[in-house]
Amino acid sequence: MGGEITFQALQTSDRFAGCVAMNILLPSEVNMRPIIGFFKSPVAAVIEMLGQDYLQFPLKKVLDMKAVTSYDKNPLPYEQRMRNPLMVWGYGFKSYRSVWTYKPKTPPSANQKPVLITCGEKDPVVPATHCERCYDLIGGPKDLYIIPGGEHQPIVTIPKHFADTIASWVQTRIHKKDLKSQWKPPKL
Structure with a gap:
């Protein structure tokens, strides 16, 4: 992001x-995918209020990390990323939703x-x-x-x-x- x-x-x-x-x-202007509409919905607001960041979205479930790093051409970036202790591997629901609902000044x-x-x-x-x-x-x-x-x-x-x-x-x-x-x- x-x-x-x-x-x-x-x-x-x-x-x-x-x-x-x-x-x-x-995201304040364009929904990249239909699911983004859900993150902006009143239902998602209730889920955020109840779940905060306890509900986690593991990136491996959302993104094909091998495809993102062009693993088929060079596996090294993927393998380095998998060993990186500072890499963010997931977002809480509240944090993830904040990306899609942010309204810039x-x-x-x-x-x-x-x-x-x-x-x-x-x-x-x-x-x-x-x-x-x-x-x-x-x-x-x-x-x-x-x-x-x-x-x-x-x-x-x-x-x-x-x-x-x-x-x-x-x-x-x-x-x-x-x-x-x-x-x-x-x-x-």
Whole structure:
């Protein structure tokens, strides 16, 4: 949920000149999947009140962690993640519901700072079509880069290209303050 947090943090302070969001949710504007409607419902509010964070959602039940880390191409990121004691493996119901019910003070359409939304063309978790819908709702100077063949975490699966992409965008939009020319990502 880092892309969402990054975008929402951008709106909170003049210290932030822009942001790169790897995937974005904008749940206050768009339901990514039908189940999100349930999390926003009065029934879910009652469950939250009764269960708080005692009811856990293990991520392994919601996400295919091997697919997210492109296990079939390189098992190392998955195996490292499984051994990481700091990795969050589940969310309580209240915490998970807070993601889907968060209402930002500043609507996405009021954004005035440079934003780069990145996503993988073949992301099984946050579909590129969802990121495109969110991108259309964001105001201000913005760029969208759907990484050809990319999956959920390009920072893990194609780290050099992802780093080069961020460096190129930051150099153009933040350092040079060039908000008028068309930004092009580096070749993959």
